[in-house]
Structure formats: structure tokens, C-alpha cells
Amino acid sequence: MKFDPILLTKRHNNYRENSINLLPSENILSDKVKYILGSDLASRYSLFIKDDGNAYGGTRYADEIIIKGGELVSSLFGVKFAEIRPLSGHISAMIALLSITKKNDKIMAISPENGGYDGYSQDFLPDILSLQYRPIPFDVKAWNIDYQNIEKSIRDYRPDVIVLGASYFLFPYDLKFIKDLSEEYGFKIIYDSSHVMGLIAGGEFQKDIFKYAQIVYGSTHKSFFGPQGGILLTNDEEIFERIKDNVVWRTMDNYHLNRLAALVQASIEMKKYGREYASNVIRNSKRLAKNLDQKGFGIRSFRDGYTESHQILIDKKEMCKKLEKSRIIIDCVGRMGTNEITRLGFHEKDVDELSDLIMLALKKNVSRDVIELRRRFRVRYC
Template identity: 35%
Template sequence: MEDAFLKLALGLLKASEDHERYRGEECINLIASEGLKSPAVAEMLDKSHDLESRYAEGENDLKGHAKARHYQGQKYMTKIEDYSTDLMKSLFDCNWADVRLVSGTHANLATFKGISLATKNNRMVVLPLSAGAHITHDYSGLAGRVLGLETINHAYNIDELNIAIEKSATIIEATRPGIVTFGGSVFQFPHPVKELAQIAKDNGAYVAYDAAHVLGLIAGGEFQSPLKEGADFITASTHKTFPGPQGGVILANCEDERTKKAIKKVQHAVFPLSASNTHLGRLPALGLAALEMKVYGKELAKQTIQNAQVAAKCLSENGVNVLGKKNGFTKSHQIVVDVREYGGGQKLAFSLEDANLILNKNLLPYDNQHNRGDPSGLRIGFQDVTRRGFKPKDVECICSLMLDVIKGKRTSAEVKKDVIKLRQDFNEIKYCFQSVGEAKEYLQKHV
């Protein structure tokens, strides 16, 4: 075999090992869009080798269960799909779910496509990108470039870091879109679903709430309840504040002809329009993550939000401009800071990375939407460190290390040593089962 090929394979194995040590053991992860699986969920993934090789193409019924499957050998796979669907339905108190989505992007694709087929209307009202919309919502991403939707921005109130209710109501009434979305990637405060959902519906739209970031907080009952507030669909990733395997989910209530019509179209948009292999190996782990969130979700969500609030207060008291001060900075897992006076988001994200503090630069609502390369802000998430057991005083230690870098008090290389030391004090994952065996024991005791 050629030497060059072997060297590539060796390089790959080494890079993989290096990555696991670097990000898994030596860094403090503050990226707001990443979750942390429990040992039990990781073990469940590991125990699903055969399933990971299988296919289960086919249609689902209006309970979200497998209806027709086009391959043989499905007798347990169908049960696995149906059980994980029902666990998600039960956790989120709704009567329909689709767990076949391989990501949050896929969930948005199928939902936006399905609704636009149901309404025959290709207009969609979304958050502006600079105010936190995900690229899948935008004309420059999935919504516009792939699905051909015409996107119209919600009005946004920069002072409140939220959708401007009255102006958005006027926009919805004037443009009569087929879809009105809520939710986003920068998401500190619950969106006004209660206030705007009925107006959207009265004007012929369906309401889609993108809970990719906040699904775990919703599961824990510590954020808004979008379906109860009037959303028709929740779309989400299953691997951010919801600490499951990487994947996606769509949730809804099938309750009348209107919702039935859209759900059928969304299912059609999943299969056959956008999925063949649905990555079945993740489904047992997804169901197990749902169980963990049922048992530990409230405590985890509460602590995550408290940790984010403590960090915001600490950074703010030390002179950093944390957005949303008048409303207590945040009611979610994330905070956003304006670091223009310290060199901007791009420069600081790299300096913090050099100190093993991993987060991302972010556009702020008043930034030029096209300046994604060097925005004013940083977005900082606390779901990972919370799951590792960080409490408010530990979060203050993280802030103090961040402040050293942001204010240039010490070099990144000096701070990095302390980051590695701090990270190594938190080697257990909390609010979860430590093994599949422990989850089974719990179930046997409580069934």
C-alpha cells in the first residue's frame, strides 16, 4: 500500500485521539449550541452498533408511529422508533412527534417545507439574523436558497432583546405569511408566542418555534412552553441543552383538521422528500436522554440558567457590557457580551481559545448583518459546565479567567494552565445516570 495513504490514516487516528483529550479533558466548553451526553447515553449509543447499520424507510401515522416500512427485519426497530417517539411526546406533553430527523437543520427543512406545501404560501416571518435567527431561517440559508421561501423579518426591539410585539403583529397582518417562526440561536428571553400566535393563525399562518437551543430548558419546565402558548410545531436539535445524541426532532399536537393537514405534509417532507437513512442508532440513546430529562431535567435547567445569570452579573460588575441588563441579562443557558472595546468578537474568541476557553464570536442585534467575520460580540453558554457540576462560585472562577484574557491582565498561555487545572476538578457528569444499568435499576424500582 502507498506510504502516503498509510500516513493519512495514521494522521487521522492521532488527530482523533488528540481531539478527545483536548476538547474532552483540557478545555472549558462555553459554546452555547453544544450539549454533553451522560455516561448512560454514551453507553447506549455504544450498545446500538447493529441498529446503526440499518434502514427503516417508510411512512408514519398521525401518532408519529411507524406505519409502513419498506425493508424487512424491522420487528424490534419499529418498537424502538415508536418507544423513543412516545417518550419524547410524553416528556413534552404533546400527541405527535417525529424523531427521524438527523439534525435541527433537517427538522427545520422538513417543517418549513411541509408547512409551505400545506399553505401553498412561500412567505415566512423570521427573526433577523443579527438578532439571533439561525441561518436555516434566513433568505441567505436553507429557507431562501434551498426552499425558495421569501423571508420577512420580525420587528425587533434591541432594548428588550426581543421581538417587538405590536410592530410584528402589523407585519404579519400586512404580509400574511404561511409560516411565522420564533426561537433562534441567540436566545436569552422567551419569545412572545402567546401574544402573536393567534394573530399568525388568524392570518393563515402556522407557527413554528425553533427550540434547538432551549429544548432542555423546556423539558425541565424552566423556559416557556411553546405548544401551550400557541405554537403549532416545535423543531429542535437533540444535542444542545437537551443532552441527547446528535439528531433532530419535531413536536406538535394533532388536534383538528388544520393541524392534521400540516402534520401530514411535514411527515411527507421527512419521508420521502428529505430522509432515507434516519440514523437509527441514536434512537435508544434519545429515549434514554428523555428519561434523564424527566428525572433530572428540572434541576439541570434551573442550575444552568442560574449559572448563566451569575456569569452575566460577574462579567457586568467587572466592566464588561453584558446585553440585557435591564431584564436580568438572561432567562436561558446563554449570555451575550459586547466586546468591541476589547478588540471585538473575532480577536477575543481566538485569545480565549488560546487559553482553552472555547466559545464563539457572535453578531449583536445592532451589528451590520453582513459583518459575520468580525462581529462585536461573544455568545457564552453554560449548559456544558453545569452538567459537569459547576456551581455559581465555580462559574465565577471561569469568569475571572475570562476577564484576565479579555482585559489583557495575563497572557492566554498563563491562563490556559489554570483553565486545565479547573477543568480537571470536574470529571463527573451530573444530573444523569452513570450507566445503562443504573437507568434500568431506576426503572425497575419505579415501574
Template identity: 35%
Template sequence: MSKQRGAWSPDSSTLNKAQAVMNAAAESGNLYRNGLGMIASENIVSPMVQKIVASDLHGRYAEGLPGKRYYQGCEGFDTIESMGIELARSVFNAPFANIQSTSGTVSNIAALKALAKPGDGITAVSTADGGHISHARMGAVGLRDLNLSTYPWNEERMEPDIDGACELIRSVEPKVALIGQSVFLFPTPLKEIADAAHEVGAKVMYDGAHVLGLIAGGVFQDPLREGADVMTGSSHKTFPGPQGGFLLSSSEDPAFQKRLNTAIFPGVCSSYHLHHVAGKVIALAEFEEYGQAYAEDIIQNAQHFASSLAAEGFDVLAESRGYTASHQVLTRHGGTDSGAGAKAASLLEDAGIVTNMNMLPGDSKALTPSGLRLGVQELTRVGMGPSEMEEVANLYARVLLHGEDPKIVKESVNELKSNHQVIRYCFNDDKLNGYPL
């Protein structure tokens, strides 16, 4: 018998599927609530952001820009987006901001659409050296059918070989010189690269996905004043907002700004997840208030964590440069392509510490790398400081150097985390700087 509309109720197996989703989400939440989230691309959002992301806006549509819509019902949202554009311009000190992009990758696709056409050349960091997949032929660069040339890499300094990069740009004369990585320990000396790029008529695109919060907090580098024409980024890594993206530019030229806006809509987005846009706007307002302190604390923690790991006996990369000037720390756990990074990440997860394996210079296989890429931005957000960084480094040593049972170490992990259940650097109902997780 066919089911009647309105009288239908899910049979138990369908309901079980929905229940299984709820249970798995709760399990994932518990892992992070009780453990240590140390994936460099992740963060937690403030209570106000959580609230607005679950608001009615998540079911609504808007296309176009504030005041120029294709749908009715956008008046309230126009206020939100207009405020967000202004806040983004101020927080990132950018003459142009588009806050609609649904992710860092979408921002990159839009930027490449605005800056190049199929068959044009692009220079970027290779994925083996820490470039993002969207900078590669397998990702957005291939989607746009661009001819990719990759910069030579300085392993000692963990940055592009600047002279080599400038030489490459002058010889291949790309339309886009792309800078920025997923493995991003130090600011890139941008001025020389930008000079070479502008000399051959290329635009400079800086992918700040990872370091956007550090840039906005004034503690990393200032790409839009160092020669970048366009800056893309995620809104949820060191910038502590909901998942999404930003597209920013140093250009005051209305025609160029229009090209960037139209690359987003109608280029790569129709409606653009209004609840997340509203969340970004709240995160921008919170950042204006607390962002500088947050960014400073992240850097201090990353440097302290790196030196604490080294003191425990770990092989931490870039010792000669003080290990890191960002939120990231890189550790080597075995020989090239040995898969030791994967094993270390798995043992740490058993102890309630969530990290990701990462290729290091010399590795050639993404699934059997020798390293870990660690981020401290989430631990910083729940109020951990230098003394906790030492404790965390010791927990790593217990698991990875002293062979302790990860399940035993997990008890110490849970205890440490139980004392850090308040989200910092954000507004709360009592106007205090902190809110329960």
C-alpha cells in the same frame, strides 16, 4: 501490478491518513476534557448514549414508522422508536412527536415542507438579530423558495418588537410565522404573535433548537401551549442528547400529523441514523429523571455567570432584564464590526476556553463581530455551580481584561476542569447520578 482483493493492505500513507484522523479526534477530545466547552449549541452525551451511538444500529436501515417498514430486521428498532415517540410526547408535553430528523436544520426543512409551498410568505427574525441561517434565504427558507419578511427587533429587550411583529404578520399575511433564534436570551411573548398569525390563517412554527432542554425542563416557556402549532429543535444543545433533531406539534389532527410525518419521510430523510435515534431515546429517559434539575441549574448558572462577568468589568448585554433567562450570555468586546469578538474568542481558546464570536445588534459582518455568545449548559453538566461560575468569569477577566498570558491562565483552567470530570444528570452503571468523562 493490481492489488488482489482480500490480499490488499493499506500502504503507509493511507494508513497515516486514518491515523491522523484518530489523532485529531483525540486532540479535540482533550481540548474539551481539559478545558471549558462554552459554545452555546454544544453539549456532552451520557455514557449510555455514547455506548448506543457506537452500537450495531449505526449500520442499519429503517424507513417508515414503527410497524410500517420497508425493510425486514426492524423489530428491535421498532421497540426503540415506539418508546422514543411516547417519551418525546411526554417530555415535551406534545400530542405529536417525530424523533427521526437528523438535525435541527432537517427538522426545519421538513416543517417548512409541511407548512408552506414555494412562493408562500414567511415571517422570521433576521440573521443579523440572531435568527438561524435556516430561517434565511441562504438556508431552508430559500431552499423552499419562500418570501421572507423579517420582524422589527427590540435591542433593549433582545426580542422581536412584538407590536411590530404582529403588524408585519397582519400586513404580509404569511403562511408561516416563525419564531426562535440562535441568539436566544429571553422567552418570546408568543401569544400575541400566535393570535395575529392565526387571524390571517398562518401556522406558528417555533424553533426551539437552543432552548429545547429548558422548555422540557419547564424553565423557559411552553410554546406548544402558547400558540405554536409546530416546534422544531436540535437534540444536542440544552437537550443533552446525541446530534439530531425533533419535530413536535400541538395538533391532535391525524391528517396534520401525517403531513408532518411524511415531510420527514419520504420528504427529507430516507434512513435516519438509527444509532442516533436510539441515543435520543436514552437521552429522553435520562431527561425524564434528571431534566428538570438540569434545566434549573443551567438557568441559575447562566444568570450567575452573567452577573459575575459584569462584576469583573465586562459589558454584558441586556443588563436591564437581568442579562439572561436562558443558557446563553452575550458580551461586547469592542466597537460595532470591530472584530473584537473574534480576537476575544481566539485568546480564550489559547487559554483552553472554547467559545464562539457572535454578531451583536449593530454588527453587519459575521466574520468581524463585536461580541461573544457564551453557553453554560456543558459546564453545568459536569457539576459546576455558582462558585465555579465566578471562577470562570475571573478566568475570562485575566485573559481579556488584565492581559495575562493565556498559556498561564490555561493552567488554572485545566486545574478547575480536573475537578469536574464526572457527567451529571444521567444514568450510570452504579445507578448513581454521575459518570466519569
């Protein structure tokens, strides 16, 4: 059969439109965001040169999107400055570190063994940027920082930067506690909010984040409504100037105007509906976790409960292949997420129905029932 990417894309769309996605790293886009992604902007350039305007012609409307889009994102999060050009959360992390560290500085971050992002491990971003890395002490029973032992680690290691945030992200941090330590030991706090960006925008997670973190950054497509990409947020003008200097020609060049404009549209949707959405996400997560735990699925529970985010942690990672046979998609590394089903309009009563289907899917193929359930919903909050 001749290779046909259009046909494969159609098959992919049909498959996903008739499946229930519980991946915590993905969300679904509104029709308006999809329209912008497929617009003429997709093949156009823009490049602002300091004090010299744009290096390219034909950018009169693109320039307005960039300038007003940054202002809109700042307003959404209630911060002074927003950098919306980064192509991914990983690139945002690189820019954040470049903007507040120098070679041979020391950083601390949650280890991958405790759900942290692999990119902060020594072999990755620290190696590229000539930084030294040590893991933050972690309390597995609370699934949070080990607040009893972190000061000793800080005193012994003397980090220049502490990176908060994780890939397995259930609960907010005691940021005031960390900030008090930073005042005593002189380190900076940056916060990778890739997974919880939409919950923060909706005011339902880590409400004190901008009071204590110098830079908040991350991806825009997990609990946020946008296409894949990244943003950086700060109230510090000096840091913001360094962030801007570390974008073009240091970490990237073209920032994909269609993606950027789509992010701005997603931010408009988040500004209008984010609080309701974020609240429903967390309610749905708690309901799904409780239901599945009571039914014996194998949900991980911690000192403060199951979760305060879009994520749920599961014991049996091999469940993913069995569930996907029934068109229920989870990741294969021990997580579920309610971010996409909430965007589709699921409420707690719908989560109850989904919980039953998940348990049935462990015993037999329930694809037809899953398709029927999925077809009752469409993208909301837009």
C-alpha cells in the same frame, strides 16, 4: 507523519476533556449515550413503509426503539405527537415548513442581523421551498420581538407562517400576543427551539409554548442532552401526518438508528433530571453574566436583564481566540453558554471561580488552572 484519524480523535478527546466549553451550541453526552452511538445500530437500516411494516429484516429491536422512543419523547414534552427521526435541527425546520406551507407562501422570522437563524433568510430555506421571507420587527434594547410594530408588518405583509426562535436566544416571547394576532390575521405559528429545547423539556423556558405554537421543533444537542439530531413536536394530528409524510424520501432517507436510540436514552435522562438541570443552567447564566459584567468583560445587558436562557451575549467577539489559548472555549460570534458546564455539575460558586479565570485569561495563559478546575467535574444528570 502518516495521517491517523484514531490518533487525532484521541488528541481531540484529551483536549476537550481538559478544556472548559462555553459554546452555547454544544453539550456533553453521558456514557450511556456514547455507548449507543458506538453500537451495532450504527451500520443498520430501518424503513417503515405505510401499512407494510419494515422494509428491512433484523429490525425487531430497532422497531421497538423507534416506536417506544417516540412515545417517550411525547411524554417528556407533554404533547400528543413526536417525530424523532430528523437528522438535524435544519432538517426539522425544512420538514416543519413543508408540512404547513405551499409554494409562494409568505413567512416571517427573526433576521440574522438580530440574532435569527440564517437558514430562514430568503437565499436559503425560503428559496429551496419557493417561499417568500420578511424579517420580524425586532427591539434590540429588549432583545425580543418589537411588539409595538409587529402588527403593522403583519397587516402589510399578510404572512402565512411566523417562525419564532433564534440563534442568539435570551428571552421567551409573549406567545399569547402573537397568537391573538394569528387569530385576527390567519397565520400559523411554528417555533424553532433548537437552542432552548432542553430548557423547555425542563419546564424552565417558554412554558406556554405548546398552548400557542402549532409545531415546536429543533436540534437535540444544545441545551438538550442528546447527540446531534432533530425532533418535531405537535398536538395537531393532521399536521403530524404531514410531518411524517415529509420525512423519508422527501427530506432524508436513513435516519441513523444509533443516533435515534441515543436520543431516546438522552430523553430518559432529561425526563428524570431536566427540571433541575434547566433551573441550574439559567441560574449559572445569570451569575456568569453578572460576574463578568462587574469585572468589565463586556457583557451585553438588555431591558429584562442579561438572559433567561443558557446564552450570554458579549461585546467583543475577538475574545474567543485569546480565551482558547487558556482552554476556555467560546464561539467567535459573540456568545457564551452555560449548558455544558452545568451538565458537568457546575453551580454558582463554581461559576464564580470560572469568572475569575476568564478575566485572568485575558492577561496571561491560565491553562493549568483551567485544567485543574475541569478535572474536578464529570457528567451529571444521568
